[in-house]
Amino acid sequence: MTMISHTSFAAPRVSVVMPVYNVEAYVAEAIRSVLAQTFTDFELIIVDDGGADASLQICRSFADPRITIVSQPNRGLAGARNTGIAAARGEFVALLDSDDRWLPEKLMLHVIHLDNAPDIGVSYAPSRFIDTAGQPLRIVQRPKLKRVAPQDIFCRNPVGNGSAAVLRRSALDTVAFAHPDDRTRPCWFDESLRQSEDIEMWLRLSLTGGVRFEGIAPVLTEYRVGGGGLSAQILRQYETWQGVVARMARFAPDFTARHLDRARAYQLRYLARRAIQLGDAGMAMALLRGAAASSLRPLLEEPVKSLTTLAVALAGRLIGPDRFTRLATRAAGGQLVA
Structure with a gap:
């Protein structure tokens, strides 16, 4: 060095x-x-x-x-x-x-x-x-x-x-x-x-x-943020997040068990919004299904953001990726990735 x-x-x-x-x-x-x-x-x-x-x-x-x-x-x-x-x-x-x-x-x-x-x-x-x-x-x-x-x-x-x-x-x-x-x-x-x-x-x-x-x-x-990318990056990010959870389970097991389902749902919703940014509506829908299966807390706590994400992902199944990306940016109300 x-x-x-x-x-x-x-x-x-x-x-x-x-x-x-x-x-x-x-x-x-x-x-x-x-x-x-x-x-x-x-x-x-x-x-x-x-x-x-x-x-x-x-x-x-x-x-x-x-x-x-x-x-x-x-x-x-x-x-x-x-x-x-x-x-x-x-x-x-x-x-x-x-x-x-x-x-x-x-x-x-x-x-x-x-x-x-x-x-x-x-x-x-x-x-x-x-x-x-x-x-x-x-x-x-x-x-x-x-x-x-x-x-x-x-x-x-x-x-x-x-x-x-x-x-x-x-x-x-x-x-x-x-x-x-x-x-x-x-x-x-x-x-x-x-x-x-x-x-x-x-x-x-x-x-x-x-x-x-x-x-x-x-x-x-x-x-x-980049204007595009590979959906594989989203999967790697989720795998890394799961590694963080495994580390937490060692030094804070009770806390991790108590909050994991809600945290996983928020993480998957965040990654769904990243998939929307990349123009991958199919992946966004899969991630949103995973989020709902883990916990409905994001929907109850942040209904506008959650429902907007779902609506944009559904719309993305019906239109091309270019129009989908433009629609996603407008519909997210200035908070697409957050």
């Missing part, structure tokens, strides 16, 4: 951790969104995770002294985040994926929130979705912000995505553990997971660390 550092001796208040792996089309936007923050007492730790494109050269083109670049062999998103957190010096750690962007006020508002709520360990905010060209979509994640219980995290993941959270370092350290194959390497995220590593970490923070989560209202993150 190699490190290029331009940071000063004094520790910043916020450490921004940004993994980078083959994102040459987007990484400059992500870096510029950090450097444009109105709150300036931060360090940006860029973790080069062994990619093969021009991402690292683009990162090196920024001469800001607050930037540190750490290079390592590829370990995946969780491993890159762990490396960045290990190098972080700040009181707060902010996570940013290198294809996403922040609004300029993000760090300032989260620091104010955490400074004024010392019992909160994880601060987050709603996110707006953008497309591959960086244009805003009619999709906004508006999660539950207050009185967040572990079951809310399990069933609905209010943090929403990996670029939304700002955490106290002290909260992170409540769930730190040594890497199973290298006891000298500290871990916070589970590196055996290639998806759903966020939700697994949020659940450990809440259930075993006793860390409190709370959101603030402004939309502060721009979360990039």
Whole structure:
């Protein structure tokens, strides 16, 4: 592992951790969104995770002294985040994926929130979705912000995505553990997971660390989604989620058993909405049937979203994929993926 550092001796208040792996089309936007923050007492730790494109050269083109670049062999998103957190010096750690962007006020508002709520360990905010060209979509994640219980995290993941959270370092350290194959390497995220590593970490923070989560209202993150993809990705995401559940059953068996059916139904409904985004109405219907078989709680608790999802999936069986995608975006009322 190699490190290029331009940071000063004094520790910043916020450490921004940004993994980078083959994102040459987007990484400059992500870096510029950090450097444009109105709150300036931060360090940006860029973790080069062994990619093969021009991402690292683009990162090196920024001469800001607050930037540190750490290079390592590829370990995946969780491993890159762990490396960045290990190098972080700040009181707060902010996570940013290198294809996403922040609004300029993000760090300032989260620091104010955490400074004024010392019992909160994880601060987050709603996110707006953008497309591959960086244009805003009619999709906004508006999660539950207050009185967040572990079951809310399990069933609905209010943090929403990996670029939304700002955490106290002290909260992170409540769930730190040594890497199973290298006891000298500290871990916070589970590196055996290639998806759903966020939700697994949020659940450990809440259930075993006793860390409190709370959101603030402004939309502060721009979360990039692709315009298409393979339905197989949805199945892999569900398999990874099931792996998270298996881990939870070991450290919180009673909690997992009590909330699993409801959580599975919400997860399957979420994946059905992802299938709609990909234009696969047949898969969306299959996932919705699975959700209903697991629990009717999403229908009772969020009837508009659940019935809209069902209606769009049914309509998709009758029209072509192009018209279906346009209809799905309009009918979802700006919340297609959430």
